[in-house]
Amino acid sequence: MMGSGKSTVGKILAEVLGYSFFDSDKLVEQAVGMPSVAQIFKVHSEAFFRDNESSVLRDLSSMRRLVVATGGGAVIRPVNWKNMKKGLSVWLDVPLEALARRIAKVGTASRPLLDQPSGDPYTMAFSKLSMLAEQRGDAYANADVRVSLEEIASKLGHDDVSKLTPIDIALESLHKIESFVVEDTAVADSQTESQSQRMHTL
Numbered sequence: 586m587m588g589s590g591k592s593t594v595g596k597i598l599a600e601v602l603g604y605s606f607f608d609s610d611k612l613v614e615q616a617v618g619m620p621s622v623a624q625i626f627k628v629h630s631e632a633f634f635r636d637n638e639s640s641v642l643r644d645l646s647s648m649r650r651l652v653v654a655t656g657g658g659a660v661i662r663p664v665n666w667k668n669m670k671k672g673l674s675v676w677l678d679v680p681l682e683a684l685a686r687r688i689a690k691v692g693t694a695s696r697p698l699l700d701q702p703s704g705d706p707y708t709m710a711f712s713k714l715s716m717l718a719e720q721r722g723d724a725y726a727n728a729d730v731r732v733s734l735e736e737i738a739s740k741l742g743h744d745d746v747s748k749l750t751p752i753d754i755a756l757e758s759l760h761k762i763e764s765f766v767v768e769d770t771a772v773a774d775s776q777t778e779s780q781s782q783r784m785h786t787l
């Protein structure tokens with residue numbers, strides 16, 4: 586979701602893994618030749634942005650050794666999942682209150698789906714984020730790995746997710762990624778084994 590820390594945590598993961606880092610919103614801006622996502626929404630439309638986002642994700646999906654911070658809305662198109670699933674997907678699950686706090690701090694001008702000309706920035710961000718979260722249902726749960734800030738906070742004995750640093754979150758992401766890879770490899774090994782047993786029987 587917007588403001589969940591994809592760029593901040595993604596850059597740390599890329600550095601630790603020795604991978605390249607790409608921000609899909611930035612690649613869309615470059616592809617379209619406009620300086621901001623907000624301007625693309627304004628001059629063209631959300632649909633135009635989404636088409637470009639899908640084509641950027643398709644191009645990235647054929648590359649290796651990279652971490653991608655996707656746009657927060659990439660989860661709504663099944664075709665994007667087809668491409669994101671060529672790699673390993675991570676959902677940074679951050680409570681909406683924390684997202685709204687972060688976003689209110691920097692303002693909503695760069696986030697067209699949250700931008701409101703008037704009103705208290707926290708309240709406006711929270712209400713729009715709640716709406717988006719409801720519309721998107723469990724789309725984020727398609728990710729291979731879920732990193733819950735509430736779970737990390739409770740593990741580290743913090744009463745509030747705002748006490749977590751990006752490094753705490755990146756470390757937990759790496760643990761979760763490792764567990765997923767180990768489990769996935771074990772499943773693939775057992776499938777290969779039962780396949781070869783079947784061949785043997787035949």
Ligand SMILES: Nc1ncnc2c1ncn2[C@@H]1O[C@H](COP(=O)(O)OP(=O)(O)OP(=O)(O)O)[C@@H](O)[C@H]1O
Pocket residue numbers: 586587588589590591592593594610654656657687688691747749750751754
């Ligand atoms: N663990 C954290 N604690 C507090 N603030 C954070 C944390 N991680 C990121 N932030 C801040 O929250 C804001 C959003 O972070 P970031 O830009 O990494 O999120 P994003 O998911 O990439 O957002 P966007 O939707 O704009 O792409 C930034 O101002 C960032 O400095």
Ligand SMILES: O=C(O)C1=C[C@@H](O)[C@@H](O)[C@H](O)C1
Pocket residue numbers: 586587610622655656657658659695696697698
């Ligand atoms: O959640 C969303 O729909 C969006 C998230 C941002 O990363 C941008 O891709 C854009 O502002 C839309």
Ligand SMILES: [Mg+2]
Pocket residue numbers: 591592593608654
């Ligand atoms: Mg970002």
